[in-house]
Amino acid sequence: MNLYRHIDRNKIKMDFVIEGDSSCYETEIKKLGGEIFFVTPKRENLLKNINEYHSLKKVVCKYDFLYFNFSVLYYIYPFYIYSIKNKTKIISHAHNIESNFLNKLYKFLHKFNRKVINRCSNYKFACSVEAGEWIFGKKAVRNHLVEIKKNAINLNDFKFNEEIRETKRKEIGVDQKIVIGNTGRFTEQKNQKFAVKIFDEIYKKNKNVTLLLIGDGPLKKGLEDETKFLSVYNNIKFLGERTDVNELLQAMDFFLFPSTYEGFGIALIEAQAAGLMCLASKDVIPKAAQVTPLLEFKSLEDGEEAWSNRILEMINTVNNYDRNGFTNLLEKNGYSIDKTAEDFSTFILKQCEGEKSV
Missing domain, CATH: 3.40.50.2000 (Glycogen Phosphorylase B;)
Structure with a gap:
Protein backbone atom coordinates (compact mmCIF):
# COMPACT_ATOMS: atom_id res chain seq x y z
CA MET A 1 0.00 0.00 0.00
CA ASN A 2 2.89 2.36 0.71
CA LEU A 3 4.14 1.77 -2.83
CA TYR A 4 0.69 2.03 -4.36
CA ARG A 5 0.03 5.41 -2.76
CA HIS A 6 3.23 6.91 -4.17
CA ILE A 7 3.90 5.33 -7.58
CA ASP A 8 2.93 7.07 -10.82
CA ARG A 9 -0.58 5.62 -11.17
CA ASN A 10 -0.96 7.17 -14.62
CA LYS A 11 1.62 4.67 -15.85
CA ILE A 12 1.31 1.77 -13.41
CA LYS A 13 -1.87 0.11 -12.16
CA MET A 14 -1.87 -2.19 -9.16
CA ASP A 15 -4.62 -4.64 -8.23
CA PHE A 16 -4.72 -6.87 -5.16
CA VAL A 17 -5.64 -10.44 -4.26
CA ILE A 18 -6.37 -10.87 -0.56
CA GLU A 19 -7.37 -13.92 1.48
CA GLY A 20 -10.50 -12.91 3.41
CA ASP A 21 -13.80 -11.18 2.70
CA SER A 22 -12.83 -7.61 3.55
CA SER A 23 -9.89 -5.25 3.93
CA CYS A 24 -9.41 -1.94 5.71
CA TYR A 25 -7.73 -0.76 2.48
CA GLU A 26 -10.61 -1.68 0.16
CA THR A 27 -12.10 1.81 -0.15
CA GLU A 28 -8.69 3.40 -0.62
CA ILE A 29 -7.61 0.86 -3.25
CA LYS A 30 -10.72 1.51 -5.33
CA LYS A 31 -10.43 5.27 -4.89
CA LEU A 32 -6.87 5.14 -6.23
CA GLY A 33 -8.03 3.19 -9.29
CA GLY A 34 -7.22 -0.38 -8.30
CA GLU A 35 -9.29 -3.53 -8.06
CA ILE A 36 -9.39 -6.03 -5.22
CA PHE A 37 -10.15 -9.75 -5.42
CA PHE A 38 -11.09 -11.71 -2.29
CA VAL A 39 -10.28 -15.39 -1.80
CA THR A 40 -11.50 -17.68 0.98
CA PRO A 41 -8.65 -18.17 3.51
CA LYS A 42 -7.05 -21.62 3.28
CA ARG A 43 -7.53 -22.20 7.01
CA GLU A 44 -11.30 -21.76 6.60
CA ASN A 45 -11.79 -23.97 3.56
CA LEU A 46 -8.75 -25.28 1.67
CA LEU A 47 -10.71 -26.74 -1.26
CA LYS A 48 -12.65 -23.51 -1.76
CA ASN A 49 -9.39 -21.55 -1.50
CA ILE A 50 -7.80 -23.67 -4.26
CA ASN A 51 -10.87 -23.43 -6.52
CA GLU A 52 -11.08 -19.64 -6.15
CA TYR A 53 -7.38 -19.14 -6.89
CA HIS A 54 -7.76 -21.41 -9.91
CA SER A 55 -10.82 -19.48 -11.17
CA LEU A 56 -8.76 -16.26 -11.06
CA LYS A 57 -6.00 -17.70 -13.23
CA LYS A 58 -7.29 -16.35 -16.54
CA VAL A 59 -7.61 -12.87 -15.03
CA VAL A 60 -4.35 -12.86 -13.11
CA CYS A 61 -2.17 -14.17 -15.91
CA LYS A 62 -3.03 -11.20 -18.14
CA TYR A 63 -0.99 -8.90 -15.91
CA ASP A 64 2.53 -7.78 -16.85
CA PHE A 65 3.79 -8.54 -13.34
CA LEU A 66 2.68 -10.69 -10.43
CA TYR A 67 4.03 -9.53 -7.08
CA PHE A 68 4.05 -12.15 -4.32
CA ASN A 69 4.75 -11.16 -0.72
CA PHE A 70 6.01 -14.14 1.28
CA SER A 71 6.45 -14.80 4.99
CA VAL A 72 6.62 -18.60 4.80
CA LEU A 73 6.44 -21.15 1.97
CA TYR A 74 4.50 -24.14 3.29
CA TYR A 75 1.58 -23.21 0.99
CA ILE A 76 2.36 -21.76 -2.45
CA TYR A 77 -0.48 -23.06 -4.61
CA PRO A 78 -1.32 -19.65 -6.13
CA PHE A 79 2.35 -19.04 -6.94
CA TYR A 80 2.60 -22.47 -8.55
CA ILE A 81 -0.44 -22.19 -10.84
CA TYR A 82 0.23 -18.55 -11.76
CA SER A 83 3.94 -18.92 -12.51
CA ILE A 84 4.32 -22.30 -14.22
CA LYS A 85 4.14 -21.98 -18.01
CA ASN A 86 3.19 -18.33 -17.79
CA LYS A 87 4.91 -15.42 -19.50
CA THR A 88 3.98 -12.96 -16.74
CA LYS A 89 7.04 -11.65 -14.89
CA ILE A 90 7.18 -12.81 -11.28
CA ILE A 91 8.42 -10.70 -8.35
CA SER A 92 8.85 -12.55 -5.06
CA HIS A 93 9.39 -10.45 -1.94
CA ALA A 94 10.55 -11.96 1.37
CA HIS A 95 9.07 -10.34 4.46
CA ASN A 96 9.84 -12.62 7.39
CA ILE A 97 12.43 -14.87 9.02
CA GLU A 98 12.18 -18.38 10.42
CA SER A 99 9.43 -18.93 12.96
CA ASN A 100 9.83 -21.09 16.05
CA PHE A 101 6.14 -21.98 15.76
CA LEU A 102 6.44 -24.01 12.54
CA ASN A 103 6.11 -27.77 12.92
CA LYS A 104 8.38 -30.26 11.12
CA LEU A 105 5.96 -30.75 8.22
CA TYR A 106 5.69 -27.01 7.55
CA LYS A 107 9.47 -26.63 7.71
CA PHE A 108 9.90 -29.48 5.24
CA LEU A 109 7.35 -27.95 2.85
CA HIS A 110 9.02 -24.56 3.21
CA LYS A 111 12.43 -25.91 2.17
CA PHE A 112 10.92 -27.95 -0.67
CA ASN A 113 8.92 -25.01 -2.04
CA ARG A 114 11.95 -22.74 -1.82
CA LYS A 115 13.27 -24.51 -4.91
CA VAL A 116 10.10 -23.63 -6.86
CA ILE A 117 10.27 -19.99 -5.75
CA ASN A 118 13.91 -19.67 -6.77
CA ARG A 119 13.38 -21.33 -10.12
CA CYS A 120 10.23 -19.45 -11.15
CA SER A 121 10.84 -15.94 -9.78
CA ASN A 122 12.18 -13.44 -12.28
CA TYR A 123 13.09 -11.01 -9.49
CA LYS A 124 13.84 -11.73 -5.84
CA PHE A 125 13.42 -9.00 -3.22
CA ALA A 126 13.79 -9.10 0.57
CA CYS A 127 13.23 -6.58 3.36
CA SER A 128 16.42 -7.77 5.06
CA VAL A 129 19.30 -10.20 4.54
CA GLU A 130 17.78 -12.52 7.14
CA ALA A 131 14.41 -12.54 5.37
CA GLY A 132 16.12 -13.23 2.05
CA GLU A 133 17.93 -16.21 3.52
CA TRP A 134 14.71 -17.63 4.98
CA ILE A 135 12.70 -17.44 1.74
CA PHE A 136 15.37 -17.91 -0.94
CA GLY A 137 18.20 -19.61 0.95
CA LYS A 138 21.64 -18.45 2.02
CA LYS A 139 23.18 -19.45 -1.31
CA ALA A 140 20.85 -17.15 -3.27
CA VAL A 141 21.69 -14.24 -0.98
CA ARG A 142 25.41 -15.00 -1.03
CA ASN A 143 25.38 -15.11 -4.84
CA HIS A 144 23.66 -11.69 -4.98
CA LEU A 145 20.49 -13.11 -6.54
CA VAL A 146 18.36 -11.34 -3.93
CA GLU A 147 17.96 -7.56 -3.84
CA ILE A 148 17.38 -5.93 -0.45
CA LYS A 149 14.46 -3.47 -0.59
CA LYS A 150 14.09 -1.33 2.51
CA ASN A 151 10.70 -1.05 4.21
CA ALA A 152 10.22 2.64 3.46
CA ILE A 153 7.42 4.83 4.80
CA ASN A 154 5.98 8.29 4.27
CA ASN A 333 19.42 5.87 5.28
CA GLY A 334 16.92 5.16 2.50
CA TYR A 335 13.59 4.89 4.34
CA SER A 336 11.66 7.54 2.40
CA ILE A 337 8.77 6.02 0.42
CA ASP A 338 9.03 8.76 -2.21
CA LYS A 339 12.49 7.57 -3.26
CA THR A 340 11.52 3.90 -3.02
CA ALA A 341 8.38 4.41 -5.11
CA GLU A 342 10.35 6.36 -7.72
CA ASP A 343 12.92 3.56 -7.97
CA PHE A 344 10.18 0.91 -8.14
CA SER A 345 8.33 2.78 -10.89
CA THR A 346 11.54 3.16 -12.89
CA PHE A 347 12.26 -0.56 -12.49
CA ILE A 348 8.77 -1.64 -13.61
CA LEU A 349 8.64 0.69 -16.61
CA LYS A 350 12.11 -0.29 -17.70
CA GLN A 351 11.10 -3.96 -17.80
CA CYS A 352 8.06 -3.04 -19.86
CA GLU A 353 10.00 -0.69 -22.11
CA GLY A 354 7.93 2.33 -21.10
CA GLU A 355 4.51 0.87 -21.87
CA LYS A 356 1.59 1.29 -19.46
CA SER A 357 1.92 -1.49 -16.93
CA VAL A 358 -0.27 -3.53 -14.65
Whole structure:
Protein backbone atom coordinates (compact mmCIF):
# COMPACT_ATOMS: atom_id res chain seq x y z
CA MET A 1 0.00 0.00 0.00
CA ASN A 2 2.89 2.36 0.71
CA LEU A 3 4.14 1.77 -2.83
CA TYR A 4 0.69 2.03 -4.36
CA ARG A 5 0.03 5.41 -2.76
CA HIS A 6 3.23 6.91 -4.17
CA ILE A 7 3.90 5.33 -7.58
CA ASP A 8 2.93 7.07 -10.82
CA ARG A 9 -0.58 5.62 -11.17
CA ASN A 10 -0.96 7.17 -14.62
CA LYS A 11 1.62 4.67 -15.85
CA ILE A 12 1.31 1.77 -13.41
CA LYS A 13 -1.87 0.11 -12.16
CA MET A 14 -1.87 -2.19 -9.16
CA ASP A 15 -4.62 -4.64 -8.23
CA PHE A 16 -4.72 -6.87 -5.16
CA VAL A 17 -5.64 -10.44 -4.26
CA ILE A 18 -6.37 -10.87 -0.56
CA GLU A 19 -7.37 -13.92 1.48
CA GLY A 20 -10.50 -12.91 3.41
CA ASP A 21 -13.80 -11.18 2.70
CA SER A 22 -12.83 -7.61 3.55
CA SER A 23 -9.89 -5.25 3.93
CA CYS A 24 -9.41 -1.94 5.71
CA TYR A 25 -7.73 -0.76 2.48
CA GLU A 26 -10.61 -1.68 0.16
CA THR A 27 -12.10 1.81 -0.15
CA GLU A 28 -8.69 3.40 -0.62
CA ILE A 29 -7.61 0.86 -3.25
CA LYS A 30 -10.72 1.51 -5.33
CA LYS A 31 -10.43 5.27 -4.89
CA LEU A 32 -6.87 5.14 -6.23
CA GLY A 33 -8.03 3.19 -9.29
CA GLY A 34 -7.22 -0.38 -8.30
CA GLU A 35 -9.29 -3.53 -8.06
CA ILE A 36 -9.39 -6.03 -5.22
CA PHE A 37 -10.15 -9.75 -5.42
CA PHE A 38 -11.09 -11.71 -2.29
CA VAL A 39 -10.28 -15.39 -1.80
CA THR A 40 -11.50 -17.68 0.98
CA PRO A 41 -8.65 -18.17 3.51
CA LYS A 42 -7.05 -21.62 3.28
CA ARG A 43 -7.53 -22.20 7.01
CA GLU A 44 -11.30 -21.76 6.60
CA ASN A 45 -11.79 -23.97 3.56
CA LEU A 46 -8.75 -25.28 1.67
CA LEU A 47 -10.71 -26.74 -1.26
CA LYS A 48 -12.65 -23.51 -1.76
CA ASN A 49 -9.39 -21.55 -1.50
CA ILE A 50 -7.80 -23.67 -4.26
CA ASN A 51 -10.87 -23.43 -6.52
CA GLU A 52 -11.08 -19.64 -6.15
CA TYR A 53 -7.38 -19.14 -6.89
CA HIS A 54 -7.76 -21.41 -9.91
CA SER A 55 -10.82 -19.48 -11.17
CA LEU A 56 -8.76 -16.26 -11.06
CA LYS A 57 -6.00 -17.70 -13.23
CA LYS A 58 -7.29 -16.35 -16.54
CA VAL A 59 -7.61 -12.87 -15.03
CA VAL A 60 -4.35 -12.86 -13.11
CA CYS A 61 -2.17 -14.17 -15.91
CA LYS A 62 -3.03 -11.20 -18.14
CA TYR A 63 -0.99 -8.90 -15.91
CA ASP A 64 2.53 -7.78 -16.85
CA PHE A 65 3.79 -8.54 -13.34
CA LEU A 66 2.68 -10.69 -10.43
CA TYR A 67 4.03 -9.53 -7.08
CA PHE A 68 4.05 -12.15 -4.32
CA ASN A 69 4.75 -11.16 -0.72
CA PHE A 70 6.01 -14.14 1.28
CA SER A 71 6.45 -14.80 4.99
CA VAL A 72 6.62 -18.60 4.80
CA LEU A 73 6.44 -21.15 1.97
CA TYR A 74 4.50 -24.14 3.29
CA TYR A 75 1.58 -23.21 0.99
CA ILE A 76 2.36 -21.76 -2.45
CA TYR A 77 -0.48 -23.06 -4.61
CA PRO A 78 -1.32 -19.65 -6.13
CA PHE A 79 2.35 -19.04 -6.94
CA TYR A 80 2.60 -22.47 -8.55
CA ILE A 81 -0.44 -22.19 -10.84
CA TYR A 82 0.23 -18.55 -11.76
CA SER A 83 3.94 -18.92 -12.51
CA ILE A 84 4.32 -22.30 -14.22
CA LYS A 85 4.14 -21.98 -18.01
CA ASN A 86 3.19 -18.33 -17.79
CA LYS A 87 4.91 -15.42 -19.50
CA THR A 88 3.98 -12.96 -16.74
CA LYS A 89 7.04 -11.65 -14.89
CA ILE A 90 7.18 -12.81 -11.28
CA ILE A 91 8.42 -10.70 -8.35
CA SER A 92 8.85 -12.55 -5.06
CA HIS A 93 9.39 -10.45 -1.94
CA ALA A 94 10.55 -11.96 1.37
CA HIS A 95 9.07 -10.34 4.46
CA ASN A 96 9.84 -12.62 7.39
CA ILE A 97 12.43 -14.87 9.02
CA GLU A 98 12.18 -18.38 10.42
CA SER A 99 9.43 -18.93 12.96
CA ASN A 100 9.83 -21.09 16.05
CA PHE A 101 6.14 -21.98 15.76
CA LEU A 102 6.44 -24.01 12.54
CA ASN A 103 6.11 -27.77 12.92
CA LYS A 104 8.38 -30.26 11.12
CA LEU A 105 5.96 -30.75 8.22
CA TYR A 106 5.69 -27.01 7.55
CA LYS A 107 9.47 -26.63 7.71
CA PHE A 108 9.90 -29.48 5.24
CA LEU A 109 7.35 -27.95 2.85
CA HIS A 110 9.02 -24.56 3.21
CA LYS A 111 12.43 -25.91 2.17
CA PHE A 112 10.92 -27.95 -0.67
CA ASN A 113 8.92 -25.01 -2.04
CA ARG A 114 11.95 -22.74 -1.82
CA LYS A 115 13.27 -24.51 -4.91
CA VAL A 116 10.10 -23.63 -6.86
CA ILE A 117 10.27 -19.99 -5.75
CA ASN A 118 13.91 -19.67 -6.77
CA ARG A 119 13.38 -21.33 -10.12
CA CYS A 120 10.23 -19.45 -11.15
CA SER A 121 10.84 -15.94 -9.78
CA ASN A 122 12.18 -13.44 -12.28
CA TYR A 123 13.09 -11.01 -9.49
CA LYS A 124 13.84 -11.73 -5.84
CA PHE A 125 13.42 -9.00 -3.22
CA ALA A 126 13.79 -9.10 0.57
CA CYS A 127 13.23 -6.58 3.36
CA SER A 128 16.42 -7.77 5.06
CA VAL A 129 19.30 -10.20 4.54
CA GLU A 130 17.78 -12.52 7.14
CA ALA A 131 14.41 -12.54 5.37
CA GLY A 132 16.12 -13.23 2.05
CA GLU A 133 17.93 -16.21 3.52
CA TRP A 134 14.71 -17.63 4.98
CA ILE A 135 12.70 -17.44 1.74
CA PHE A 136 15.37 -17.91 -0.94
CA GLY A 137 18.20 -19.61 0.95
CA LYS A 138 21.64 -18.45 2.02
CA LYS A 139 23.18 -19.45 -1.31
CA ALA A 140 20.85 -17.15 -3.27
CA VAL A 141 21.69 -14.24 -0.98
CA ARG A 142 25.41 -15.00 -1.03
CA ASN A 143 25.38 -15.11 -4.84
CA HIS A 144 23.66 -11.69 -4.98
CA LEU A 145 20.49 -13.11 -6.54
CA VAL A 146 18.36 -11.34 -3.93
CA GLU A 147 17.96 -7.56 -3.84
CA ILE A 148 17.38 -5.93 -0.45
CA LYS A 149 14.46 -3.47 -0.59
CA LYS A 150 14.09 -1.33 2.51
CA ASN A 151 10.70 -1.05 4.21
CA ALA A 152 10.22 2.64 3.46
CA ILE A 153 7.42 4.83 4.80
CA ASN A 154 5.98 8.29 4.27
CA LEU A 155 8.24 10.06 6.75
CA ASN A 156 6.16 13.24 6.73
CA ASP A 157 3.16 11.32 8.08
CA PHE A 158 5.13 10.13 11.10
CA LYS A 159 7.23 13.20 11.88
CA PHE A 160 6.56 14.36 15.45
CA ASN A 161 3.89 17.02 15.82
CA GLU A 162 3.12 18.49 19.25
CA GLU A 163 -0.34 19.69 18.23
CA ILE A 164 -1.38 16.24 16.98
CA ARG A 165 0.04 14.73 20.16
CA GLU A 166 -2.08 16.90 22.43
CA THR A 167 -5.24 16.37 20.37
CA LYS A 168 -4.82 12.60 20.21
CA ARG A 169 -4.00 12.20 23.89
CA LYS A 170 -7.20 14.03 24.84
CA GLU A 171 -9.19 11.99 22.34
CA ILE A 172 -8.14 8.64 23.82
CA GLY A 173 -8.14 9.85 27.42
CA VAL A 174 -4.46 9.65 28.31
CA ASP A 175 -3.80 13.36 28.71
CA GLN A 176 -1.61 13.19 31.83
CA LYS A 177 -0.33 9.62 31.49
CA ILE A 178 2.98 8.11 30.42
CA VAL A 179 1.89 6.19 27.33
CA ILE A 180 3.58 2.99 26.21
CA GLY A 181 2.44 1.63 22.86
CA ASN A 182 2.58 -1.41 20.61
CA THR A 183 1.23 -1.96 17.09
CA GLY A 184 0.75 -5.25 15.29
CA ARG A 185 -1.60 -8.08 14.47
CA PHE A 186 -2.58 -10.11 17.54
CA THR A 187 -0.67 -13.34 16.88
CA GLU A 188 1.97 -15.43 18.65
CA GLN A 189 4.59 -13.66 16.54
CA LYS A 190 3.78 -10.17 17.82
CA ASN A 191 3.78 -11.40 21.43
CA GLN A 192 1.29 -8.93 22.94
CA LYS A 193 0.79 -11.31 25.86
CA PHE A 194 4.38 -10.67 26.94
CA ALA A 195 3.85 -6.94 26.40
CA VAL A 196 0.99 -7.06 28.94
CA LYS A 197 3.21 -8.92 31.43
CA ILE A 198 5.90 -6.27 31.03
CA PHE A 199 3.34 -3.53 31.52
CA ASP A 200 1.99 -5.23 34.63
CA GLU A 201 5.50 -5.02 36.14
CA ILE A 202 5.83 -1.37 35.12
CA TYR A 203 2.48 -0.58 36.74
CA LYS A 204 3.66 -2.00 40.05
CA LYS A 205 6.38 0.68 40.13
CA ASN A 206 4.52 3.55 38.47
CA LYS A 207 0.71 3.86 38.45
CA ASN A 208 0.71 6.83 36.05
CA VAL A 209 1.07 4.69 32.92
CA THR A 210 -1.18 3.50 30.09
CA LEU A 211 -0.60 0.77 27.51
CA LEU A 212 -2.00 1.22 23.99
CA LEU A 213 -2.37 -1.99 21.98
CA ILE A 214 -3.19 -1.22 18.35
CA GLY A 215 -4.27 -3.92 15.93
CA ASP A 216 -6.59 -6.87 15.47
CA GLY A 217 -6.16 -10.60 15.05
CA PRO A 218 -7.12 -14.06 16.31
CA LEU A 219 -5.59 -13.64 19.78
CA LYS A 220 -7.04 -10.21 20.57
CA LYS A 221 -10.27 -11.27 22.30
CA GLY A 222 -8.53 -13.93 24.38
CA LEU A 223 -5.94 -11.46 25.63
CA GLU A 224 -8.64 -8.89 26.41
CA ASP A 225 -10.50 -11.49 28.47
CA GLU A 226 -7.31 -12.47 30.34
CA THR A 227 -6.41 -8.90 31.24
CA LYS A 228 -9.81 -8.32 32.84
CA PHE A 229 -8.53 -10.23 35.86
CA LEU A 230 -5.43 -8.06 36.22
CA SER A 231 -5.17 -4.92 38.33
CA VAL A 232 -3.80 -3.05 35.28
CA TYR A 233 -6.89 -3.74 33.14
CA ASN A 234 -8.25 -0.18 33.33
CA ASN A 235 -4.87 1.15 32.22
CA ILE A 236 -4.75 -0.94 29.02
CA LYS A 237 -6.53 0.28 25.91
CA PHE A 238 -7.24 -2.17 23.07
CA LEU A 239 -7.71 0.22 20.15
CA GLY A 240 -8.27 -2.35 17.40
CA GLU A 241 -7.32 -1.86 13.76
CA ARG A 242 -6.73 1.83 13.06
CA THR A 243 -5.98 4.01 10.06
CA ASP A 244 -4.43 6.76 12.24
CA VAL A 245 -1.42 4.84 13.57
CA ASN A 246 0.89 7.70 12.60
CA GLU A 247 -1.07 10.05 14.87
CA LEU A 248 -1.35 7.53 17.70
CA LEU A 249 2.45 7.25 17.69
CA GLN A 250 2.57 10.99 18.41
CA ALA A 251 0.48 10.36 21.54
CA MET A 252 2.91 7.76 22.87
CA ASP A 253 5.98 8.27 25.04
CA PHE A 254 7.56 4.87 24.42
CA PHE A 255 7.28 2.01 21.92
CA LEU A 256 7.39 -1.64 23.00
CA PHE A 257 8.05 -4.34 20.40
CA PRO A 258 8.63 -7.84 21.90
CA SER A 259 8.05 -9.91 18.72
CA THR A 260 9.23 -13.51 18.67
CA TYR A 261 10.52 -13.05 15.09
CA GLU A 262 10.42 -10.39 12.37
CA GLY A 263 11.60 -10.16 8.78
CA PHE A 264 12.44 -6.57 9.54
CA GLY A 265 9.92 -4.72 11.72
CA ILE A 266 8.52 -1.75 9.80
CA ALA A 267 6.65 -0.68 12.95
CA LEU A 268 10.05 0.17 14.45
CA ILE A 269 10.83 2.47 11.52
CA GLU A 270 7.51 4.23 12.03
CA ALA A 271 8.13 4.58 15.77
CA GLN A 272 11.64 5.98 15.25
CA ALA A 273 10.28 8.42 12.67
CA ALA A 274 7.88 9.64 15.38
CA GLY A 275 10.84 10.18 17.71
CA LEU A 276 9.91 7.38 20.11
CA MET A 277 12.35 5.44 22.24
CA CYS A 278 11.90 1.75 21.44
CA LEU A 279 12.76 -1.54 23.11
CA ALA A 280 12.61 -4.59 20.85
CA SER A 281 13.49 -8.27 20.94
CA LYS A 282 17.17 -9.10 20.60
CA ASP A 283 18.44 -11.65 18.05
CA VAL A 284 15.02 -12.19 16.42
CA ILE A 285 14.71 -8.76 14.77
CA PRO A 286 17.32 -7.74 12.17
CA LYS A 287 19.87 -5.22 13.48
CA ALA A 288 19.19 -3.20 10.34
CA ALA A 289 16.02 -1.91 12.03
CA GLN A 290 18.26 0.10 14.39
CA VAL A 291 18.50 3.17 12.17
CA THR A 292 18.59 5.69 15.03
CA PRO A 293 19.91 5.65 18.61
CA LEU A 294 16.30 5.55 19.81
CA LEU A 295 16.12 1.77 19.41
CA GLU A 296 17.54 -0.75 21.87
CA PHE A 297 17.33 -4.54 21.88
CA LYS A 298 16.74 -6.90 24.80
CA SER A 299 16.49 -10.68 24.93
CA LEU A 300 13.05 -12.15 25.53
CA GLU A 301 14.73 -14.62 27.87
CA ASP A 302 15.53 -11.78 30.29
CA GLY A 303 11.88 -11.83 31.37
CA GLU A 304 9.24 -9.20 32.00
CA GLU A 305 10.79 -7.67 35.13
CA ALA A 306 14.11 -6.92 33.40
CA TRP A 307 12.22 -5.46 30.43
CA SER A 308 10.09 -3.28 32.71
CA ASN A 309 13.14 -1.99 34.58
CA ARG A 310 14.89 -1.02 31.36
CA ILE A 311 11.79 0.69 29.99
CA LEU A 312 11.42 2.76 33.15
CA GLU A 313 15.08 3.77 32.90
CA MET A 314 14.63 4.81 29.26
CA ILE A 315 11.41 6.70 29.97
CA ASN A 316 13.25 8.81 32.56
CA THR A 317 15.36 10.26 29.74
CA VAL A 318 12.47 11.00 27.35
CA ASN A 319 12.55 14.74 27.98
CA ASN A 320 16.27 14.96 27.24
CA TYR A 321 16.00 14.90 23.44
CA ASP A 322 14.05 16.51 20.60
CA ARG A 323 11.56 14.13 18.95
CA ASN A 324 11.69 16.14 15.73
CA GLY A 325 15.26 15.22 14.88
CA PHE A 326 15.03 11.72 13.40
CA THR A 327 13.15 11.77 10.07
CA ASN A 328 16.18 13.27 8.31
CA LEU A 329 18.35 10.41 9.57
CA LEU A 330 15.82 7.86 8.32
CA GLU A 331 15.62 9.59 4.94
CA LYS A 332 19.41 9.63 4.65
CA ASN A 333 19.42 5.87 5.28
CA GLY A 334 16.92 5.16 2.50
CA TYR A 335 13.59 4.89 4.34
CA SER A 336 11.66 7.54 2.40
CA ILE A 337 8.77 6.02 0.42
CA ASP A 338 9.03 8.76 -2.21
CA LYS A 339 12.49 7.57 -3.26
CA THR A 340 11.52 3.90 -3.02
CA ALA A 341 8.38 4.41 -5.11
CA GLU A 342 10.35 6.36 -7.72
CA ASP A 343 12.92 3.56 -7.97
CA PHE A 344 10.18 0.91 -8.14
CA SER A 345 8.33 2.78 -10.89
CA THR A 346 11.54 3.16 -12.89
CA PHE A 347 12.26 -0.56 -12.49
CA ILE A 348 8.77 -1.64 -13.61
CA LEU A 349 8.64 0.69 -16.61
CA LYS A 350 12.11 -0.29 -17.70
CA GLN A 351 11.10 -3.96 -17.80
CA CYS A 352 8.06 -3.04 -19.86
CA GLU A 353 10.00 -0.69 -22.11
CA GLY A 354 7.93 2.33 -21.10
CA GLU A 355 4.51 0.87 -21.87
CA LYS A 356 1.59 1.29 -19.46
CA SER A 357 1.92 -1.49 -16.93
CA VAL A 358 -0.27 -3.53 -14.65
